Amino acid sequence: MDWLTFLNVLDSAVRLSTPLLLACLAGLFTERAGVVDIGLEGKMIAGAFAAGAVAVFTGSAWIALLAAIGASVFFGLVHAFACVTQRGNQIVAGVAINFIALGLAAVLGQSWFGQGGKTPAPPNSGRFTAIELPYAAEAAQMGPIGRFYADVVSGHNLLVYFAFLAPFLSWWLLSRTRFGLRLRAVGENPAAVDTAGVSVTRLRYSGQIICGALCGVAGAYLAIGLNAGYLNNMTAGRGYIALAALIFAKWRPVPALFVCLLFGFLDASANRLQGVSLPSVGVVPVQFIQALPYILTVILLAGFIGKAIPPKAGGVPYVKER
Amino acid sequence: MSQPAAKLPFWVDFGLIPLLNLVAAFAVAGLVVAVIGENPLDVARIIIYGAFGYGEGVGFTLFYATNFIFTGLAVAVAFHAGLFNIGGEGQAYIGGLGVALVALGLDPYLPWWLLAPLAVIGAALFGALWAYIPAVLQAKRGSHIVITTIMFNFIAASLMAYLLVDVLNPGAGSMSPGTRFFNAEAVPPRLSEILAPFGVDLGGSPANLSLIVALLAALGLWLLLWRTRLGYEIRALGHNASAAAYAGVPIARVIVIAMLISGALAGMMALNPVLGDQGRLLLEFPGGAGFVGIAVALMGRSHPLGVILAALLFGMLYQGGSELAFEKPSISRDMLILIQGLVILFSGALENLFRPAVARIFAPRAA
Amino acid sequence: KPAIVYDLGGRNDKSFNESAYTGAAKFKEDTGVEFRDFEIQNDSQREQALSRFARQGFSPIISVGFSHEGAVSKVAPQFPDTQFVIVDSVVDLPNVSSIVFKEHEGSYLAGVAAVLASETKKVGFVGGMDIALIRKFACGYVQGAKATDPKAEIFQNMTGTTGAAWADPVRGGELAKSQMARGADVVYHAAGGTGEGVLQAVADAGKLGIGVDKNQNDLHPGHVLTSMVKRVDTAVYDTFKQAQAGEWRPGLKVFGLAEDGVALAMDENNQALITEEIAAAIAAAREGVISGEIQVHDYMSDSACPVQ
Amino acid sequence: MNLENGARPAAIELIGVSKSFGPVKANSDIHLRVDKGTIHGIVGENGAGKSTLMSILYGFYQADSGEIRINGRPVEIRDSQEAIRLGIGMVHQHFMLVENFTVLENVLLGAEGGALLGKGKAEARAKLAALAREHGLEVDPDALISDLPVGAQQRVEILKALTRGAEILILDEPTGVLTPDEADQLFEVLKQLRAEGKTVLIITHKLREIMAITDSVSVMRQGKMVGTLRTAETSPDQLAEMMVGRRVLLKVEKGPANPGLPALTVENLTLRDGAGVERLKNVSLTLRRGEIVGIAGVAGNGQSELLEAIAGLRKPSSGRILLDGAPIPHDPRALRELRLAHIPEDRHKMGLVLKFETRENSILGYHLDHRYGGALLNNSAIEAECQSQMEAYDVRPPNSRLKTANFSGGNQQKIVLAREFERGPHVLLIGQPTRGVDIGAIEFIHRRIIEMRDAGKAILLVSVELDEIRALSDRVLVMFDGRIVGERPPETDERELGLLMAGVTGAGAGPGAGTSERGAA
Numbered sequence A: 001m002d003w004l005t006f007l008n009v010l011d012s013a014v015r016l017s018t019p020l021l022l023a024c025l026a027g028l029f030t031e032r033a034g035v036v037d038i039g040l041e042g043k044m045i046a047g048a049f050a051a052g053a054v055a056v057f058t059g060s061a062w063i064a065l066l067a068a069i070g071a072s073v074f075f076g077l078v079h080a081f082a083c084v085t086q087r088g089n090q091i092v093a094g095v096a097i098n099f100i101a102l103g104l105a106a107v108l109g110q111s112w113f114g115q116g117g118k119t120p121a122p123p124n125s126g127r128f129t130a131i132e133l134p135y136a137a138e139a140a141q142m143g144p145i146g147r148f149y150a151d152v153v154s155g156h157n158l159l160v161y162f163a164f165l166a167p168f169l170s171w172w173l174l175s176r177t178r179f180g181l182r183l184r185a186v187g188e189n190p191a192a193v194d195t196a197g198v199s200v201t202r203l204r205y206s207g208q209i210i211c212g213a214l215c216g217v218a219g220a221y222l223a224i225g226l227n228a229g230y231l232n233n234m235t236a237g238r239g240y241i242a243l244a245a246l247i248f249a250k251w252r253p254v255p256a257l258f259v260c261l262l263f264g265f266l267d268a269s270a271n272r273l274q275g276v277s278l279p280s281v282g283v284v285p286v287q288f289i290q291a292l293p294y295i296l297t298v299i300l301l302a303g304f305i306g307k308a309i310p311p312k313a314g315g316v317p318y319v320k321e322r
Numbered sequence B: 001m002s003q004p005a006a007k008l009p010f011w012v013d014f015g016l017i018p019l020l021n022l023v024a025a026f027a028v029a030g031l032v033v034a035v036i037g038e039n040p041l042d043v044a045r046i047i048i049y050g051a052f053g054y055g056e057g058v059g060f061t062l063f064y065a066t067n068f069i070f071t072g073l074a075v076a077v078a079f080h081a082g083l084f085n086i087g088g089e090g091q092a093y094i095g096g097l098g099v100a101l102v103a104l105g106l107d108p109y110l111p112w113w114l115l116a117p118l119a120v121i122g123a124a125l126f127g128a129l130w131a132y133i134p135a136v137l138q139a140k141r142g143s144h145i146v147i148t149t150i151m152f153n154f155i156a157a158s159l160m161a162y163l164l165v166d167v168l169n170p171g172a173g174s175m176s177p178g179t180r181f182f183n184a185e186a187v188p189p190r191l192s193e194i195l196a197p198f199g200v201d202l203g204g205s206p207a208n209l210s211l212i213v214a215l216l217a218a219l220g221l222w223l224l225l226w227r228t229r230l231g232y233e234i235r236a237l238g239h240n241a242s243a244a245a246y247a248g249v250p251i252a253r254v255i256v257i258a259m260l261i262s263g264a265l266a267g268m269m270a271l272n273p274v275l276g277d278q279g280r281l282l283l284e285f286p287g288g289a290g291f292v293g294i295a296v297a298l299m300g301r302s303h304p305l306g307v308i309l310a311a312l313l314f315g316m317l318y319q320g321g322s323e324l325a326f327e328k329p330s331i332s333r334d335m336l337i338l339i340q341g342l343v344i345l346f347s348g349a350l351e352n353l354f355r356p357a358v359a360r361i362f363a364p365r366a367a
Numbered sequence C: 001k002p003a004i005v006y007d008l009g010g011r012n013d014k015s016f017n018e019s020a021y022t023g024a025a026k027f028k029e030d031t032g033v034e035f036r037d038f039e040i041q042n043d044s045q046r047e048q049a050l051s052r053f054a055r056q057g058f059s060p061i062i063s064v065g066f067s068h069e070g071a072v073s074k075v076a077p078q079f080p081d082t083q084f085v086i087v088d089s090v091v092d093l094p095n096v097s098s099i100v101f102k103e104h105e106g107s108y109l110a111g112v113a114a115v116l117a118s119e120t121k122k123v124g125f126v127g128g129m130d131i132a133l134i135r136k137f138a139c140g141y142v143q144g145a146k147a148t149d150p151k152a153e154i155f156q157n158m159t160g161t162t163g164a165a166w167a168d169p170v171r172g173g174e175l176a177k178s179q180m181a182r183g184a185d186v187v188y189h190a191a192g193g194t195g196e197g198v199l200q201a202v203a204d205a206g207k208l209g210i211g212v213d214k215n216q217n218d219l220h221p222g223h224v225l226t227s228m229v230k231r232v233d234t235a236v237y238d239t240f241k242q243a244q245a246g247e248w249r250p251g252l253k254v255f256g257l258a259e260d261g262v263a264l265a266m267d268e269n270n271q272a273l274i275t276e277e278i279a280a281a282i283a284a285a286r287e288g289v290i291s292g293e294i295q296v297h298d299y300m301s302d303s304a305c306p307v308q
Numbered sequence D: 001m002n003l004e005n006g007a008r009p010a011a012i013e014l015i016g017v018s019k020s021f022g023p024v025k026a027n028s029d030i031h032l033r034v035d036k037g038t039i040h041g042i043v044g045e046n047g048a049g050k051s052t053l054m055s056i057l058y059g060f061y062q063a064d065s066g067e068i069r070i071n072g073r074p075v076e077i078r079d080s081q082e083a084i085r086l087g088i089g090m091v092h093q094h095f096m097l098v099e100n101f102t103v104l105e106n107v108l109l110g111a112e113g114g115a116l117l118g119k120g121k122a123e124a125r126a127k128l129a130a131l132a133r134e135h136g137l138e139v140d141p142d143a144l145i146s147d148l149p150v151g152a153q154q155r156v157e158i159l160k161a162l163t164r165g166a167e168i169l170i171l172d173e174p175t176g177v178l179t180p181d182e183a184d185q186l187f188e189v190l191k192q193l194r195a196e197g198k199t200v201l202i203i204t205h206k207l208r209e210i211m212a213i214t215d216s217v218s219v220m221r222q223g224k225m226v227g228t229l230r231t232a233e234t235s236p237d238q239l240a241e242m243m244v245g246r247r248v249l250l251k252v253e254k255g256p257a258n259p260g261l262p263a264l265t266v267e268n269l270t271l272r273d274g275a276g277v278e279r280l281k282n283v284s285l286t287l288r289r290g291e292i293v294g295i296a297g298v299a300g301n302g303q304s305e306l307l308e309a310i311a312g313l314r315k316p317s318s319g320r321i322l323l324d325g326a327p328i329p330h331d332p333r334a335l336r337e338l339r340l341a342h343i344p345e346d347r348h349k350m351g352l353v354l355k356f357e358t359r360e361n362s363i364l365g366y367h368l369d370h371r372y373g374g375a376l377l378n379n380s381a382i383e384a385e386c387q388s389q390m391e392a393y394d395v396r397p398p399n400s401r402l403k404t405a406n407f408s409g410g411n412q413q414k415i416v417l418a419r420e421f422e423r424g425p426h427v428l429l430i431g432q433p434t435r436g437v438d439i440g441a442i443e444f445i446h447r448r449i450i451e452m453r454d455a456g457k458a459i460l461l462v463s464v465e466l467d468e469i470r471a472l473s474d475r476v477l478v479m480f481d482g483r484i485v486g487e488r489p490p491e492t493d494e495r496e497l498g499l500l501m502a503g504v505t506g507a508g509a510g511p512g513a514g515t516s517e518r519g520a521a
């Protein structure tokens, strides 16, 4: 790969890793609070659909983003109600949310727009479009680093920049604030939090609310950032990959950034490698190239990261009285 | 799990409360139905009639249930070992390859009753194979099995797409990505044909002998888990890994064996659609059954009997749902996904929603 | 009493299923005759749906999509008085008519138009799931492009290997962007819902896209060069009409350029993009194909494409 | 309640407090009065309801009925925050610490002093330093809890309470995990707190400690308050009788040992854990038939690793372990066949599968034995086995189908002992046989262990209870920092053993181990 190609792949990787990163951080907040979340996919779908639908109705990307966050947070609250208040099984709740969000989006979409669950394309004001950072054009002329700035750093939409800021904000929130301290504690030993006089319930709900909000942004990014409108099941399994990334990152925000970038990069490279003829092998079957990121993930997992230890109290409802 | 210790009568615990949960799920679904302008009661009637009201419907319900029994058992056995096998989908897919290779290779020579047992072995073997690598990685390297099995689902999809489009495809002129049809003599009879002489009419439903295999598998799994030493070790491992190590259970080996069984069960799901129904291997035939298996196992409390019941419930939803889509053009097939989700939510995650209220009514009498 | 059974993609797949629906809807509008339709959810429902419609007396019953081939061959003999129609595949039975399209011919024209409209002489193709049918589109497209300019470079990408590949606009957009980064300025898609991402990305970048199956010129006016329409709608409409008039006949019906079964869509949305030169070249190519002067290789005939 | 008292309002007054968990009446109609500036003990068997009562006081549970008065004022303690506000602090039986947090973070949790941590952290650090100065409660604020020995973890719990300004301090079985020396230090701290006018409530099973430090003591049995007495006016025997409802023998009756041939020999054993840390350093010992060798030491000094290495659960990095002269296989299963039994230190973590029916636990580790079936398990054989074990060890209730989790701690321990003892092992590795077990059960278990010795078994006993070690052992080895730092006869003065356990080696007592901050408090 020459430098320009590399930059192109990197540029694509940034876009592809954005929804992963947002969903991964979403999962991080709830899992650090001790609620396992396999329902990221569903929450993203809810967000994407809400964004798509509201963008059409209002023509405002910002209102659509709020709607996306609202819809995802609603599902986050359902999840929290099931897992925290009702002490239900967290995995079942997540699976249920994936089904419900997918089904509901399609049913409502069909009933509102009559296009089989798809939302029509919103006007341009209803989308987050790419923004050129200052001096990008000039920088492009100034050698490889400038190109990097112009091609990779500049030219994304606002949500991308938010996503790449988010791990650092999350890190700060988790490690430097009272809320973060308590949230981390409640995922490790809720009884300790409880005896310290802090409400376990409220913390776990907060985790789910933040999770919902981030999934909402991820969904909005898919529906009105990258694409123009919601399409049935457009998350295409990204919620599950985000979960994998979360484990890969060992539930830490900054590593999550690197892991998601890695996944995005593998994905982008796979796109780019299609049809490329390798010496002595010939053209590699497309299917192999497409499986490559997954194969590499398995290899990395087997070889490098070793055991990932999840938050201790994860997956277990907190019961004070047996 | 975390019940107030008040004991409820058996029929309340296992009859009334699950029923209330289902009713609640349907009530919410009914709300959505009403919002889009249909009569919820009508819809419920159609679903139930569609699933159980006539022979062909019953046959289809059983057909779908067969898939879910296999995948549900697969997830359940892994759960018992403390493992979360999210890769049933991929294992089933690869299991289909096992079935197809047996059938394609031997169908000129063998009648169905000789071929079918080999196909069962093929399905189990290939499914197990696909679970083997994640299992070993978990056992030996501690790689998180949830991720590896997710990855293996994707890898299976790519591999099968390659095989079905480029390798096993009968070739020129064939549009559809799949193998050729198996010889008709190599395909086992359907239940409808077997039961017809007894006056049972299952219509044109594809339910087939795989159902029997599934039920036998459930029985076998029950025996394995609660009546054998291996099952004892699997459960010990699942409940308390360090106690298992203390008891001399070879942890790594039991992890791998449990996953092999899980993969084999998931792989056997392929028998039903591939050998029993389509008579050939088609692209993406598992159609999400591996994921439904997770819900089925959880709702069935990972007990084989529970898995069978939960599988029937989902079979009913699938068949009743298609009846619904047929009868009510205004309700798209996505409604079914929504209803499934609500059933999982209310009977699974919110299973205790009504328990306190019910307990208040029934506990005094029980005490 | 006409009926339609769609393929797994469903009624609103932005592709041939939707096109079939459009044809049926138009028929209903014109004649007031109601029709029923059904979206299957899995392979096992194909037979179920067909025999069910047949039993309830529906006829003709149109099955959209090659995957119905097995089901139609099985069900049709059981209902000899019912008229069955299969789209995209061939079933040789006395009560079945088979409708197939020469997508490679239409795609050939798309290739011609793409290269002529391209300034860089680099064009792209984004397919949905990697299956033979999509390769047929790709192969025709490449032939058209190469015939127009042997030095033209064509980038081909498939979106994926699962059904999700038909509904992943994000990846579709990325693929298009990656092709554009390599210099492509016209991108043709045959990828259902994924293609919307392709057209969006192309439009966002100010380049040109080519739609597929139905007329997508209006999606991003000024940025969709044309659409390779596959007249499933016309075929469905005509079938219903013929059945109504009692003129329905079984047998094979091939829709190519000559039959207007495939064509490039021209309307006010792309008027400005189709220069006279392009229009002339398209017309010439079309004539050539129809007359047999130009032989467009069909990928399906030997599972291979002569040019890359 | 028969303590006549002045007009001063009591620091704590409980009036008719009751609490049920489902059908279990954990506390019924409890009356208790604790004067300000006193140390008050609470004793009672396992499950008597002590922890529950304290948790109610701390707002962790809500009483079903009854009234609580703090300093004479009726209060309603809805949650722990409320309790903290009322000046109540509690050190729980199971520490309420976040293991992968630092000491500072744990102290901060719930009392952060602002939305951002920076300022609060600095203040907490200062407070900790001050408390360390005043009370000798030293602990590195930046150490991870999981790296701290239990004694230090307990200090953190106390510090948590004190930094929040507790006037009433509740300690639930605080000395179970401490060396005598550490316990004494703790008592010094408690006395100092009393001198400052604070009130201390302490739960313990150790009557010696009650006698040593409390001003008054209450006895609970089966959820009820049996009585409250002035410590000066009672005796251990009287308390024990009140607790159990019958007379108990507090001393272990044991004849002299008749050591025979060596059964187990450990030679130069060294063991590294997963992180590469040396947990055992060149350990050698010999165990003869018919003797009990006790290993004394503060938890975390390698005793667990030693037991687990011998039991085949950990692979030593060097050295040999010989059973009857032959090197042992590294396989718990094979070791069981060689008649080596192992009572693990932690019954919940290792000895039992709590979710199993008890009959399933009764064959744990022996489940491959042909007595219990071939291809299929023979349930009636298993049932018979379990019944006989339950009978022999008086497990209550004797219901083999009950999940083991539903038995009380003492009965769970009996289930483990029955399983391992009843198969006639030759060598016994016993870890913490009576941890968290009440007096009645302790008596029973100790008698069994002596019986095993007298039957000629070789027994290696690990316990953090120095009393227990001294009462049961024929020889005592002391471990510190992965080494055996000395051997002493059991009659050795407690002080001396305590010093050894803290790594202070006396004249020529084994390889020179200096003081290290790990063991020394």
Ligand SMILES: Nc1ncnc2c1ncn2[C@@H]1O[C@H](COP(=O)(O)OP(=O)(O)OP(=O)(O)O)[C@@H](O)[C@H]1O
Pocket (backbone or CB within 6 Å): A171, A174, A175, A184, A252, A253, A254, A255, A256, A258
């Ligand atoms: N990919 C990486 N490789 C190495 N170091 C990293 C990587 N990503 C982040 N770090 C650094 O590791 C440190 C810890 O990361 P992070 O902020 O995610 O965790 P944390 O908040 O400290 O974790 P915890 O919440 O468990 O205490 C940070 O200082 C960060 O800069």
Ligand SMILES: Nc1ncnc2c1ncn2[C@@H]1O[C@H](COP(=O)(O)OP(=O)(O)OP(=O)(O)O)[C@@H](O)[C@H]1O
Pocket (backbone or CB within 6 Å): A320, A321, A322, D021, D024, D025, D026, D044, D045, D046, D047, D048, D049, D050, D051, D052, D053, D093, D409, D436
């Ligand atoms: N959270 C709970 N849920 C249900 N039952 C409980 C709970 N906590 C305690 N119990 C039961 O209440 C009774 C009293 O328990 P508690 O822990 O107060 O006893 P204790 O005196 O502290 O015993 P130990 O000496 O073993 O600590 C026991 O029967 C116990 O099983």
Ligand SMILES: [Mg+2]
Pocket (backbone or CB within 6 Å): A175
């Ligand atoms: Mg940190």
Ligand SMILES: [Mg+2]
Pocket (backbone or CB within 6 Å): D050, D051, D052, D093, D172
């Ligand atoms: Mg207690």
